[in-house]
Amino acid sequence: xxxxxxxxxxxxxxxxxxxxxxxxxxxxxxxxxxxxxxxxxxxxxxxxxxxxxxxxxxxxxxxxxxxxxxxxxxxxxxxxxxxxxxxxxxxxxxxxxxxxxxxxxxxxxxxxxxxxxxxxxxxxxxxxxxxxxxxxxxxxxxxxxxxxxxxxxxxxxxxxxxxxxxxxxxxxxxxxxxxxxxxxxxxxxxxxxxxxxxxxxxxxxxxxxxxxxxxxxxxxxxxxxxxxxxxxxxxxxxxxxxxxxxxxxxxxxxxxxxxxxxxxxxxxxxxxxxxx
Numbered sequence: 001x002x003x004x005x006x007x008x009x010x011x012x013x014x015x016x017x018x019x020x021x022x023x024x025x026x027x028x029x030x031x032x033x034x035x036x037x038x039x040x041x042x043x044x045x046x047x048x049x050x051x052x053x054x055x056x057x058x059x060x061x062x063x064x065x066x067x068x069x070x071x072x073x074x075x076x077x078x079x080x081x082x083x084x085x086x087x088x089x090x091x092x093x094x095x096x097x098x099x100x101x102x103x104x105x106x107x108x109x110x111x112x113x114x115x116x117x118x119x120x121x122x123x124x125x126x127x128x129x130x131x132x133x134x135x136x137x138x139x140x141x142x143x144x145x146x147x148x149x150x151x152x153x154x155x156x157x158x159x160x161x162x163x164x165x166x167x168x169x170x171x172x173x174x175x176x177x178x179x180x181x182x183x184x185x186x187x188x189x190x191x192x193x194x195x196x197x198x199x200x201x202x203x204x205x206x207x208x209x210x211x212x213x214x215x216x217x218x219x220x221x222x223x224x225x226x227x228x229x230x231x232x233x234x235x236x237x238x239x240x241x242x243x244x245x246x247x248x249x250x251x252x253x254x255x256x257x258x259x260x261x262x263x264x265x266x267x268x269x270x271x272x273x274x275x276x
Contacts, residue, residue, distance in 0.1 A: 213276055
């Protein structure tokens with residue numbers, strides 16, 4: 001059975017992605033855990049296995065219930081059963097970036113800038129970081145707050161897109177630090193961002209960003225959070241190396257300029273989030 005890929009990136013990239021398949025395979029941790037049950041999930045989500053629920057794998061692979069059952073019963077998908085639920089491992093020939101949240105990370109610019117510029121990641125570490133951003137932050141948030149509630153307003157920025165934004169819409173962008181470019185390099189073969197990792201700005205439909213900060217800081221593994229206000233999108237990032245768990249509160253001056261206010265790290269960030 002052929003999978004219909006939902007990612008709108010150029011078809012050439014899929015051949016690159018296939019060639020990188022060994023690099024995209026995930027290490028399964030904590031074999032006995034189930035992260036689909038909310039109480040258990042909230043206490044152990046930092047050690048989640050990277051499995052998808054039945055609805056999530058159907059969405060990723062564009063399968064019907066019948067097709068999913070056929071693949072499961074014929075050994076075409078790796079899965080485990082926890083009580084009355086099936087949990088599925090993403091095939092190594094696919095990527096969580098083909099899931100709706102991953103698509104948002106890549107294609108966000110089409111809506112915001114009306115641009116059809118290629119926004120495909122080229123660096124293997126970039127792909128790994130974007131996948132980690134979906135697995136460790138966006139997907140747990142979607143599971144907790146509800147399907148189709150997470151809306152990415154600013155996602156991954158390729159070299160080509162970064163060049164476009166710098167020319168036409170550079171206000172309040174800091175590519176050397178904001179992690180939106182991940183591990184991509186410029187025309188001089190230098191890293192665009194010195195921090196690596198991967199980042200996005202997003203909001204959760206019907207929820208103040210302050211509640212999202214509290215949830216992330218207490219339950220999820222993150223690198224940096226920039227909070228701009230309860231009614232503003234939240235900036236979050238992950239890192240392939242050790243996470244800083246840095247929460248930075250940002251304020252806006254009377255002239256509309258952003259400036260840093262309180263900040264905290266680790267457990268102190270959880271306490272600071274409670275003040276929002």
